[in-house]
Amino acid sequence: MGRILQVVGFQNSGKTTFVTEYIKACVEAHLKVGTIKHHGHGGASLHHDQQKDTGKHRQAGAKVSLVEGNGSFILSTDKLSLTLTQMITLYNMFELDVILVEGFKFERYPKVVLLRGEEDIDLLDKLENVCCILAGFPLPKIYSEKFRIYSNMYECINWLINTKAGEYIDNSNV
Secondary structure, three states: OEEEEEEEEOOOOOHHHHHHHHHHHHHHOOOOEEEEEOOOOOOOOOOOOOOOHHHHHHHOOOOEEEEEEOOEEEEEEOOOOOOHHHHHHHHHOOOOOEEEEEOOOOOOOOEEEEEOOHHHHHHHHOOOOEEEEEEOOOOOHHHHHHOOEEOOHHHHHHHHHHOOOOEEEOHHHO
């Protein structure tokens, strides 16, 4: 049995820093962690193997390629979209304790929302399933009555780990 937790916020809100520190805390607590990152900014291909065999396989028409060696592997797809739920299903085979999802703001899973400044507050009205907020500035009282708010990242992470926040997934159904 594992749990899923999203980390959301606008660009440069500290999501990657938060996820990295959360991973370290999970490892220290002997939890197996996986991450899923949404690359929502467009741009160049995420593939770095264009001249390697797996890249050539995709160029020839393979929709999915995988390279494995010494217990590590890289799975690549080409123009094959998976929903977040499908990606999580794929992760279930690894029997993780925690799946951290960076991004995918409007998915349904429990969220930690990172706010950079007051200009980001409107995001809270657009999201569902917010379990806590990390903000480096005071929020209006209406939000402190509705959400658990942290100004210290490590206190937030400790609370998330100790309360086992997140949506539970059952690995046995995979």
